[in-house]
Amino acid sequence: MKSVGINGYGTIGKRVADAVDCQDDMKIVGVTKRTPDFEAKMAVSKGYDLYIAAPEREKLFNDAGIEISGTIDDLYDQLDIIVDCTPGGIGAKNMDNIYREKGLKAIFQGGEKHDAIGKSFNSFTNFEDAQGADYVRVVSCNTTGLCRTLNPIDELAGIKKVRAVMVRRGSDPGQIKSGPINAIVPNPPTVPSHHGPDVQTVMYGLNIITMALLVPTTIMHQHNLMVELKDSVGVDDVIDKLESTSRVLLLETEKGIDSTATVMEYARDIGRPRGDLFEIAVWKESLNIVDNELFYMQAIHQESDVVPENVDAIRAMLEMESDPSKSIEKTNRNMGISG
Numbered sequence: 001m002k003s004v005g006i007n008g009y010g011t012i013g014k015r016v017a018d019a020v021d022c023q024d025d026m027k028i029v030g031v032t033k034r035t036p037d038f039e040a041k042m043a044v045s046k047g048y049d050l051y052i053a054a055p056e057r058e059k060l061f062n063d064a065g066i067e068i069s070g071t072i073d074d075l076y077d078q079l080d081i082i083v084d085c086t087p088g089g090i091g092a093k094n095m096d097n098i099y100r101e102k103g104l105k106a107i108f109q110g111g112e113k114h115d116a117i118g119k120s121f122n123s124f125t126n127f128e129d130a131q132g133a134d135y136v137r138v139v140s141c142n143t144t145g146l147c148r149t150l151n152p153i154d155e156l157a158g159i160k161k162v163r164a165v166m167v168r169r170g171s172d173p174g175q176i177k178s179g180p181i182n183a184i185v186p187n188p189p190t191v192p193s194h195h196g197p198d199v200q201t202v203m204y205g206l207n208i209i210t211m212a213l214l215v216p217t218t219i220m221h222q223h224n225l226m227v228e229l230k231d232s233v234g235v236d237d238v239i240d241k242l243e244s245t246s247r248v249l250l251l252e253t254e255k256g257i258d259s260t261a262t263v264m265e266y267a268r269d270i271g272r273p274r275g276d277l278f279e280i281a282v283w284k285e286s287l288n289i290v291d292n293e294l295f296y297m298q299a300i301h302q303e304s305d306v307v308p309e310n311v312d313a314i315r316a317m318l319e320m321e322s323d324p325s326k327s328i329e330k331t332n333r334n335m336g337i338s339g
């Protein structure tokens with residue numbers, strides 16, 4: 001049973017904590033918070049030991065009546081690995097200033113730059129490369145979404161090149177200070193966006209160019225893909241491949257799942273915790289092949305798709321499993337993800 005800590009119990013951290021907690025080969029030893037808010041109280045009420053990420057803030061937690069188990073300095077020595085879920089840029093500093101010195105393995109999130117961490121991870125494309133690694137970055141929600149569908153398509157038909165337009169949510173549902181409220185923002189305004197190069201950190205050598213927009217929605221990202229194939233295949237072959245691919249769901253407009261709003265409604269109806277959708281949702285009707293170029297549209301639940309990948313990264317880095325499909329299957333089973 002491996003001991004895991006979560007530094008930063010926010011949007012991603014609290015979900016990774018729950019995903020680790022339901023596995024049978026790893027356990028949560030502690031989670032950290034800086035702010036004594038409802039999330040800190042919820043962590044304690046769920047049974048997680050809570051450590052203060054900023055020791056000088058201890059009085060705030062005492063004043064708020066939140067039970068703490070110590071400061072983050074008390075946590076490190078109890079861990080086999082820490083999953084850093086702090087805001088982008090802080091993780092890399094933690095790696096250089098703390099984790100290296102403590103000799104502690106660490107996983108980082110997509111807000112960190114690939115070059116700062118040195119190794120990026122996706123369960124399906126390069127699990128083997130994280131075997132025994134000390135520091136690994138799980139690629140961002142958008143990159144994870146691209147890899148989840150491009151990898152099986154590459155296996156099926158080979159990919160000559162990918163062009164993708166990413167329609168990105170303006171902020172997460174709980175963030176009230178980000179926008180846009182009433183605009184469509186080229187973001188970045190330059191082409192290509194950073195998403196293509198990010199995919200190349202885990203799908204080596206893939207020819208991919210992306211462009212991205214921000215829109216006034218909080219619930220999901222949406223991607224529009226054009227994929228030139230090497231081999232000639234039919235739409236039914238692609239459907240069969242995606243239907244048998246783990247962490248990908250084919251959903252149908254015809255059955256009422258006609259927008260990101262109804263995709264999220266579906267996730268709530270199937271009883272997922274927090275209404276999360278760990279899988280990438282591909283609209284079946286959007287799949288089409290013209291002159292050997294495959295077109296499709298997909299939706300990404302940005303708050304949760306990277307969560308199972310964090311669990312698999314722990315298994316790879318701690319050499320608990322060398323076969324990616326076995327780790328993926330175990331993570332899925334314990335998290336209630338079918339397929």
Ligand SMILES: NC(=O)c1ccc[n+]([C@@H]2O[C@H](COP(=O)([O-])OP(=O)(O)OC[C@H]3O[C@@H](n4cnc5c(N)ncnc54)[C@H](OP(=O)(O)O)[C@@H]3O)[C@@H](O)[C@H]2O)c1
Nearest residue numbers: 008009010011012033034035053085086088109111141302
């Ligand atoms: N949200 C997404 O859609 C998404 C998707 C994929 C990847 N990511 C990546 O995941 C990472 C975390 O994002 P998030 O959305 O989960 O952020 P978040 O909701 O803002 O949570 C960040 C957490 O880190 C804590 N924190 C803030 N500053 C800290 C510091 N200086 N030292 C230690 N802890 C600190 C916060 O503590 P307090 O709340 O206690 O102050 C909070 O618990 C980022 O790299 C992000 O790019 C995010």
